[in-house]
Amino acid sequence: xxxxxxxxxxxxxxAGYRLTQPRLAVLQVLEESDEGLSPEEVHQQGKTxxxxxxxxxxxxxxxxxxxxxxxxxxxxxxRCHGYASAGAARHHLLCxxxxxxxxxxxxxxxxxxxxxxxxxxxAITEHLLELSGVCPECQAKSA
Amino acid sequence: xxxxxxxxxxxxxxAGYRLTQPRLAVLQVLEESDEGLSPEEVHQQGKTxxxxxxxxxxxxxxxxxxxxxxxxxxxxxxRCHGYASAGAARHHLLCxxxxxxxxxxxxxxxxxxxxxxxxxxxAITEHLLELSGVCPECQAKSA
DNA sequence: GTGCTTGCAAACCCTTTGCAGTGAA
DNA sequence: TTCACTGCAAAGGGTTTGCAAGCAC
Numbered sequence: 001x002x003x004x005x006x007x008x009x010x011x012x013x014x015a016g017y018r019l020t021q022p023r024l025a026v027l028q029v030l031e032e033s034d035e036g037l038s039p040e041e042v043h044q045q046g047k048t049x050x051x052x053x054x055x056x057x058x059x060x061x062x063x064x065x066x067x068x069x070x071x072x073x074x075x076x077x078x079r080c081h082g083y084a085s086a087g088a089a090r091h092h093l094l095c096x097x098x099x100x101x102x103x104x105x106x107x108x109x110x111x112x113x114x115x116x117x118x119x120x121x122x123a124i125t126e127h128l129l130e131l132s133g134v135c136p137e138c139q140a141k142s143a
Numbered sequence: 144x145x146x147x148x149x150x151x152x153x154x155x156x157x158a159g160y161r162l163t164q165p166r167l168a169v170l171q172v173l174e175e176s177d178e179g180l181s182p183e184e185v186h187q188q189g190k191t192x193x194x195x196x197x198x199x200x201x202x203x204x205x206x207x208x209x210x211x212x213x214x215x216x217x218x219x220x221x222r223c224h225g226y227a228s229a230g231a232a233r234h235h236l237l238c239x240x241x242x243x244x245x246x247x248x249x250x251x252x253x254x255x256x257x258x259x260x261x262x263x264x265x266a267i268t269e270h271l272l273e274l275s276g277v278c279p280e281c282q283a284k285s286a
Numbered sequence: 287g288t289g290c291t292t293g294c295a296a297a298c299c300c301t302t303t304g305c306a307g308t309g310a311a
Numbered sequence: 312t313t314c315a316c317t318g319c320a321a322a323g324g325g326t327t328t329g330c331a332a333g334c335a336c
Binding site for chain 4: 287288289290291292293294295296297298299300301302303304305306307308309310311
Binding site: 159160161163164165166195196197198199200203 | 315316317318319
């Protein structure tokens with residue numbers, strides 16, 4: 001699921017924020033990329049969309065967009081501070097070859113979480129599941 | 144599963160490293176704590192065990208111990224660079240109240256991973272599953 | 287026109303590196 | 312005794328903050 005500019009504008013407006021070129025640029029970069037990007041990478045690619053884009057603004061924008069749920073933070077062993085466009089799922093599949101980030105449906109997870117809740121007594125409110133491996137394309141390349 | 148000093152000494156020796164006071168201190172702190180600790184926290188607590196312990200040594204020791212598999216890196220939305228004593232599992236349950244890190248058995252995960260592999264074609268080599276919520280003790284406190 | 291937003295520069299903090307003294311084997 | 316290890320100090324790099332100029336509304 002990708003977010004359109006219209007949807008984004010609406011979300012920003014509703015939260016009392018303005019729709020600006022830098023914000024559009026950051027979101028566009030994340031939507032056009034399948035990878036989890038670092039702030040630095042977002043800045044580099046964002047400058048092709050909004051020439052005057054500053055790194056500081058990227059940081060502020062990423063924080064804002066993450067707060068609004070328009071982008072999602074991606075943590076992994078390799079790159080700890082990645083950002084990706086927000087889809088519905090919280091489950092990420094990382095390719096260690098090309099760093100692309102894919103989301104996948106994860107039907108069995110709820111049962112699993114329920115089992116853990118029963119065993120431990122925790123009230124579980126969030127989960128983070130990241131699988132990493134090699135995507136079909138990179139497997140083909142290395143073969 | 145906790146590691147004893149003897150086991151640790153053996154692991155270090157086998158890899159060609161020396162068993163030193165700072166290394167013992169760092170491991171002891173992580174074993175006595177149920178939380179995922181930041182390098183800074185390990186340093187603070189470690190100084191009660193090894194008075195002269197320096198922060199730099201904590202960083203170097205954590206990296207070494209992680210490499211040897213004696214401690215494990217813990218990533219989460221809140222604290223990105225945490226370390227915890229290594230157990231058998233890779234599944235962590237974080238309490239957002241007291242920051243304790245519990246490990247839990249996760250029987251259904253292999254099936255889930257296999258399903259994702261079939262759907263996506265990825266060769267999945269690693270996984271990271273972190274659940275977070277509120278532990279029973281913290282639930283009781285806030286009640 | 288108003289004031290939220292931006293970009294630059296500088297401050298900040300966490301982490302890493304260099305080096306001489308120290309202690310484990 | 313040897314040399315891996317430590318701790319200090321300083322460098323390094325990524326992130327945040329302050330402020331005047333610039334746009335969205």
